[in-house]
Amino acid sequence: MAITTMLLLSELNKFTHSIENSWKKILxxxxxxxxxxxxxxxxxxxxxWDYLRPQLRDLIGREPRYIGRKRSASTAVGSNRLHKIEQQQILDKAFATTDED
Incomplete structure (x- = not known):
């Protein structure tokens, strides 16, 4: 059974040195x-992602894996049906073990 631990970063502008130290203790x-x-x-x-990626890489000592929507010129897929499919894919990948990816 895989165990998933999540850390929520709710305010990007508050990712300071003190928060980084807190995350180091947690990890x-x-x-x-x-x-x-x-x-x-x-x-x-x-x-x-683009802003925090280098900071996360330094924090964990390697490249983190990205799970989310692909880069796009449009912020939305334009279809509620496709949006729900993408949303489910993100959740499935987030809670899957690496062997299932």
């Missing part, structure tokens, strides 16, 4: 074999 007990992922529902080029 310390996890083994290096843990799969670190950044999950967001926005498209990759509209959310916090």
């Amino acid at each position: 310390k007990p996890y083994k290096k074999s843990v799969d670190y992922c950044w999950v967001q529902e926005e498209i990759a080029n509209a959310g916090a």
Whole structure:
């Protein structure tokens, strides 16, 4: 059984050195074999991914895996049906083990 632990970053502008230190304390007990992922529902080029990616890489010591919508010139897929499919795919990937990806 896979165990998923999530950290919520609700205000990007508050990702300061003190929060980074708090995250280091939280992540310390996890083994290096843990799969670190950044999950967001926005498209990759509209959310916090590009901004936080280097900081997260420094924090965990390797490249985190991105889970979310692909880069796009449009912020929405334009179809409620397709949006729900994309949303479910994000959730499925976020809670899947790495063997299932």
